[in-house]
Every structure is written in C-alpha cells, then in structure tokens.
Amino acid sequence: MFWAGGVTIVALLGYGLLLVRCPRAAGRRAGVVAVVTLLATSVALTVWAATTPKLIVRVGSTQNTGKVWSAVAPVLRTGSREVVGVSFDDAGLILAAGVADQLAEHDVAFTVPAQWNWAFGPGTIQRSTERLSLTEPDAVPAGFHVVTTVDGVAIGYDPSGTKT
Amino acid sequence: MSLSERELGSMTTTTEPPQDLEEPAGLVAAGTEVVGPLPAVRGDDGRSSLLLAGAVFVPFVVLVLRVVFLRQAFFLSGDTGLLDVEVLRALHFQQLLGPYDRYGWHHPGPIYPYLISFVDRGLGALKGAPSQAVVALLVNGLSIAGVVYVLGRLRGPRAATVSGVILLLTVFGIGPSYMLDPWNPYVVLMPLALFGCLLVCAALGSPVALAAAALVGTFDMQTDIGTVPIVVVGLVVALASLVVVRRRNSGPMPPLFTKGVVALGGITVLCWVPVLYQQFFVSPGNLSAIASFMLHAQDHPSMSAGGSAAGVALAWPLGAHLSAPATNMPAWLGSQLNTQPDRGLLAGLVVAAVVFALMWIGRRIGDRTVQAFAIAGLIGGAMELFSQASPSPDLPIRSSCSGPVA
Numbered sequence: 001m002f003w004a005g006g007v008t009i010v011a012l013l014g015y016g017l018l019l020v021r022c023p024r025a026a027g028r029r030a031g032v033v034a035v036v037t038l039l040a041t042s043v044a045l046t047v048w049a050a051t052t053p054k055l056i057v058r059v060g061s062t063q064n065t066g067k068v069w070s071a072v073a074p075v076l077r078t079g080s081r082e083v084v085g086v087s088f089d090d091a092g093l094i095l096a097a098g099v100a101d102q103l104a105e106h107d108v109a110f111t112v113p114a115q116w117n118w119a120f121g122p123g124t125i126q127r128s129t130e131r132l133s134l135t136e137p138d139a140v141p142a143g144f145h146v147v148t149t150v151d152g153v154a155i156g157y158d159p160s161g162t163k164t
Numbered sequence: 165m166s167l168s169e170r171e172l173g174s175m176t177t178t179t180e181p182p183q184d185l186e187e188p189a190g191l192v193a194a195g196t197e198v199v200g201p202l203p204a205v206r207g208d209d210g211r212s213s214l215l216l217a218g219a220v221f222v223p224f225v226v227l228v229l230r231v232v233f234l235r236q237a238f239f240l241s242g243d244t245g246l247l248d249v250e251v252l253r254a255l256h257f258q259q260l261l262g263p264y265d266r267y268g269w270h271h272p273g274p275i276y277p278y279l280i281s282f283v284d285r286g287l288g289a290l291k292g293a294p295s296q297a298v299v300a301l302l303v304n305g306l307s308i309a310g311v312v313y314v315l316g317r318l319r320g321p322r323a324a325t326v327s328g329v330i331l332l333l334t335v336f337g338i339g340p341s342y343m344l345d346p347w348n349p350y351v352v353l354m355p356l357a358l359f360g361c362l363l364v365c366a367a368l369g370s371p372v373a374l375a376a377a378a379l380v381g382t383f384d385m386q387t388d389i390g391t392v393p394i395v396v397v398g399l400v401v402a403l404a405s406l407v408v409v410r411r412r413n414s415g416p417m418p419p420l421f422t423k424g425v426v427a428l429g430g431i432t433v434l435c436w437v438p439v440l441y442q443q444f445f446v447s448p449g450n451l452s453a454i455a456s457f458m459l460h461a462q463d464h465p466s467m468s469a470g471g472s473a474a475g476v477a478l479a480w481p482l483g484a485h486l487s488a489p490a491t492n493m494p495a496w497l498g499s500q501l502n503t504q505p506d507r508g509l510l511a512g513l514v515v516a517a518v519v520f521a522l523m524w525i526g527r528r529i530g531d532r533t534v535q536a537f538a539i540a541g542l543i544g545g546a547m548e549l550f551s552q553a554s555p556s557p558d559l560p561i562r563s564s565c566s567g568p569v570a
Contacts, residue, residue, distance in 0.1 A: 034325040038219060041332045045223040050230065052340055065239040098241030101248045105292065119246060119264045 065098030072099065073106075093119065213316025216324045217309040220332060224305025227340060231297045238293035244346055247277065248292055254281035260442040261450050262386050263348045269453040273386025273439045276348060279303075296346035304343050307354035307380075308335070314361040314373075352384045352391055359384060363398050367405035369413060371420050374399075374406055375428035382435050389454065 093116065100120065103110045112120050240248050246264045253259040254277040262271030276299075283302075284295040308331045316324030335343060342350055359380045365373030381395035410417055443449035 034322055034329075035216070038216060038325045038328045038332075041329050042219040042222055045332050045336055046226050048336065049223040049226040049340065065241040065245070069239060094242040094245075097243070097245035097249070098239060099245075101240050101245040101252075101292075104249050104252045118268050120249065 064095055065102065068095065068099050069102045072102075210313075210317055212321045213313045213324050216316055216321065216328055217313035220312050220328045221305050221309040223332070223335070224301050224308075224343070227344065228298050228301050228305075231294050231301065231344065232287065234294065240293055240296075243348075244293070244296060247280070247296065247346060247348075250274070250277040251280045251284055251295070254278045255284060260438040260446070263388075265389070267457055269457060270450050271348060271387055271389050272392075272451065272454070273382070273435060275383050275435055276351070276387045280346075297344040300346045300351050301344050303351055303383075304335075304354045307358040308332075310358040311354075311361050314358070314365060318361070318365060318368075348387045349390065352388045355380050355384050356391060356394065359395065359398065363402045366402040367409070369406055369409040369417055371406065371418065372422060372424045372428070374402055375425045375432070377402065379428050379432045379435075382432050386435065386439070 096112065096116065097119070100110055100112070243263065250259050250261075250263065254274060259274045259277045259281075262273050262276060264270050280295050280299045283298050284292075287295050287298070308328075311331065312324045312328040315327045345351070359377055362373045362377035362380060366377055378399060381391075381399055384391040385395050410420075439451070443451045
C-alpha cells in the first residue's frame with residue numbers, strides 16, 4: 001500500500017512538473033516518449049507478473065480448513081450411516097465457511113446453526129437436503145461421538161443419525 | 165497554456181476555428197466532441213487508445229495464465245469459502261444475492277458469483293480459488309484497460325499513456341496479492357475508477373457511456389454495498405448533465421437509443437431481476453434486511469448506539485473507495501495512527517503536503533482532472549483516517565461466535 005501511494009504520487013508529481021517546467025513536453029516527441037514509456041512499463045510489469053514468487057502464496061490457503069477436511073473426508077467415505085458433525089472450538093464462521101465449502105464441493109449437503117442460516121441460506125432458492133451439521137461448541141448435539149480434534153476443531157458424528 | 169490545447173492542437177486535423185486558449189482545460193476538454201459512441205478527441209479513431217489499453221492488459225493476462233497453470237488444489241476459508249459456496253449455487257442458477265456480509269445480510273446482487281461461476285465451468289477441476297483469482301484479475305485488468313481506453317478517447321493518447329503508466333505503477337506497488345484477491349471490497353475498486361471515467365463521458369452527452377457506467381456501477385453496487393452512495397449520486401449527476409448537454413447542443417449528437425445502449429441497458433436490468441425476485445418472493449427479503457440494518461438500532465454489542473450502524477458500514481468503504489484511486493496511503497496511514505501516533509502524524513503531514521502540491525500543480529497547468537484527483541484524495545483520506553483512527557468496532561456477526569470474523 002505504501003509503495004502504491006508513493007509510486008502514484010511520484011508519477012503524478014513528475015508528470016505535473018514536467019508540464020510546468022518544460023513547455024516542449026507537450027509536443028509530439030514527448031508524446032512518443034510517453035507511449036514508449038507506457039510500453040516499457042507494460043513489458044517490465046509483464047516480466048514481473050511472470051516471475052514474482054508471491055503469487056502462489058496468495059491464491060489459496062490450506063490453513064486449518066485443509067487439516068479439518070483431511071480429517072472429515074475419511075469419515076464421509078466410510079459409507080456408514082452416521083450423521084457427521086463438525087464442532088468448532090473457537091475458529092467460528094471462518095472455519096465453518098471453509099469446511100462447508102469443501103462439503104459443497106464434494107456434493108455433501110449440510111446444515112448450520114440457526115444463527116448462521118442467513119450466511120448460507122437466503123442466497124439460494126431452496127435448501128439442500130440436510131445431512132451434515134456444522135455446530136458451535138456449545139451447540140453440539142447430545143450423543144455426538146468425537147472422532148478427532150484438529151487445531152481446536154472437534155470432528156465427530158451422531159451414531160443415532162442416518163446418512164442418506 | 166494548458167496541456168490539452170497544445171497537445172490536442174498537434175494531434176487534430178480539424179478545420180474548425182481555434183479553441184479559446186484562455187479557457188482552462190477541464191473535464192470537458194477543448195477539442196473534444198461527441199460524434200461517436202464516446203466523446204472523442206477530434207481525429208482520434210480510437211485505435212491508438214485501444215492499443216494502449218491492450219498494452220496495459222498484457223501483465224494481467226500473464227498473471228491469469230500463471231494462476232490457471234498452477235494446477236493446485238486450494239482450500240478456501242472465511243469470506244472466500246462462503247463466496248465459493250455461493251458460486252456453487254450460481255453454477256445451478258440458484259444464487260440470488262451477492263457476497264455475505266458479516267452484519268447478517270448479503271450484498272445486493274449476484275453478478276460476482278455468476279462471473280466466477282462462468283470461469284469455474286471453464287476451469288473444471290481447478291475451480292474454487294483459481295476461479296476467484298482469475299475473475300479478480302480480469303475485473304481489475306479490464307477496468308484498468310477501460311480507464312486507459314476511455315481517457316484516451318476523451319483526452320488523447322497522451323492522457324491514455326500517462327494514466328496507463330500511473331495505473332501500472334500502482335499495480336506494481338500494490339502487488340499481485342491485491343490484484344488477484346477476490347475479497348469483494350477489493351474487487352470493486354478498479355471498476356470504480358472506470359465508472360468515474362465513464363461518468364465523465366456520459367456527462368459530455370454520451371448515452372452509451374451512461375449505459376456502460378450503469379452496468380459497471382451495478383457490478384460495484386451488487387458486489388459491495390459501500391459503493392452505492394457514490395454510484396447512485398454519480399449516475400444521477402451524469403444523467404442530469406447528459407440531458408442538459410443534449411438540450412443545449414445544437415450540433416450533431418449521437419442517437420439516444422443505439423444498439424449498444426439497448427444491449428447494455430438490457431444487461432443491467434437483467435442483473436437486477438434476481439435481486440427483486442428475492443426481495444419480493446423469498447422471506448426475509450435481503451433489501452429489507454439491509455434497509456433495516458441501516459435505519460434501525462442493532463443488537464450487535466458494538467452497535468448498541470442505534471443509527472451508528474450505517475456510519476460504520478459506509479464510512480470505511482466510502483473512504484477507501486474515494487481515496488484508493490488517488491492514493492492508497494490513507495489506509496496505511498490510518499493503521500500507523502493506531503499503532504505509532506508520532507510516525508503516523510508525520511506521515512499525515514507529508515500526505516497533506518503532497519495532496520496540496522497536486523492541487524497546486526493541477527491549478528498551475530489548468531488541469532481539473534489532477535485537481536479532482538487531489539480533492540478526491542483529500543476527502544477520501546480524511547474519511548479513511550477518521551474511520552481507521554477511531555476505535556475499531558468488534559464487527560460481530562449475528563451468532564454468539566467468539567472467534568474472529570473474516
């Protein structure tokens with residue numbers, strides 16, 4: 001951000017001073033110089049775009065979601081008839097959204113606590129069939145069997161439930 | 165003598181009488197006329213502007229290719245995870261609203277999820293994070309290229325070149341992380357710059373520019389509600405100016421309803437159909453929820469003072485959107501004021517000096533565009549500082565969730 005502001009300001013100041021101090025800057029030659037400058041900037045930025053290593057870091061994040069999903073996926077693949085529950089210790093909606101996204105990507109329907117319905121619900125015409133629940137720690141249904149805990153996230157299932 | 169008169173004089177081949185050299189060049193530039201779809205410098209057929217816009221877009225193409233060929237699976241979380249859930253619904257044409265907002269409602273419309281869903285279909289197994297990044301890059305890149313093209317048509321190749329260099333340097337300064345960040349408050353910034361340029365053209369009497377501005381503004385409003393005040397006021401002012409210009413101008417003007425106007429207008433109307441459908445046929449209506457949130461006291465702990473919700477919700481994005489086109493420094497400065505007051509104060513003085521220097525230069529060369537930049541930076545910077553330096557709200561969601569919120 002700092003560099004963006006600095007570079008922008010320097011460019012504007014340089015441009016302005018060029019016009020104020022050098023009347024010839026408004027001539028055709030200066031126009032050619034300006035166009036060449038743009039093309040050179042574009043080429044330089046293209047090289048930068050092709051080589052900057054920071055790109056890969058920002059495209060996605062494994063963070064906790066990947067670990068949680070790695071733990072949830074085998075449970076889903078067991079083929080058993082349990083209803084899987086994911087209870088969150090303190091990560092809240094951030095982690096719930098990530099796990100819910102993975103569930104949706106794998107075509108596994110899910111439900112969320114009532115207070116999160118708005119986040120997942122009103123944007124769609126109809127809700128999917130409820131099959132899996134994401135709950136907060138104080139809302140874990142009685143009887144849930146915790147399979148594992150990953151980074152403060154408890155993953156479990158309800159042995160009495162039915163997986164459709 | 166101003167830039168544009170000398171510059172335009174060297175470029176135009178018009179036989180019309182010379183322009184009044186004492187008239188300062190403003191947004192309604194001397195030598196500019198409305199004869200085609202967009203107001204254009206006399207003698208400019210748009211090819212040079214298109215070429216320059218293409219040059220600006222090339223780095224974004226490279227970034228898009230890099231993202232596509234990463235061929236890695238990514239896990240999304242927080243807002244991007246929710247956005248991906250919405251994209252999955254959009255793939256089945258079930259998404260009616262925009263990105264979820266932490267205050268318990270959705271941003272107004274679904275353009276953004278649907279744009280990502282189109283790329284999602286193309287990327288196949290690589291969908292998810294790469295699709296979001298590609299769309300963010302395309303939106304930013306096309307917006308910047310659009311700014312260069314419109315300014316080129318409006319003020320000539322020199323203006324296109326200078327704006328292109330500045331924008332590219334800004335992209336370099338910001339870095340790829342923000343250019344491909346799909347977070348909706350970021351992805352509306354560059355389109356907002358394009359929106360402003362189109363408004364200028366519309367105010368000069370171009371119906372196509374007004375229709376294009378309405379479409380770009382619709383994208384911004386539907387994706388981040390913080391842009392609504394700017395977009396609505398801008399469109400109303402531009403529409404009024406267009407009407408006045410067309411009434412006063414006895415010369416040739418472009419027809420009001422061309423194919424381009426009808427197409428752009430039709431797409432814009434189509435974009436609002438899901439929003440209205442959701443409002444009137446699904447309960448609770450999202451627009452009602454937004455209005456209720458803005459107008460009534462909230463049950464959030466940090467918003468117990470009723471009425472402040474609208475201020476908190478709008479001040480930050482409004483300040484950020486106003487200041488970003490001129491300089492991103494206010495955001496950085498605001499954080500400095502929170503953490504290092506002395507350093508922040510010093511930097512604040514530097515920024516103020518730079519802004520006033522810009523205003524002086526704009527006045528000296530008689531360029532109202534530069535002056536407008538400076539004023540926008542001043543207003544946006546002040547708002548940004550106010551919102552950043554004031555006690556930060558806890559930003560809770562509707563649940564009792566104790567963790568941080570995306």
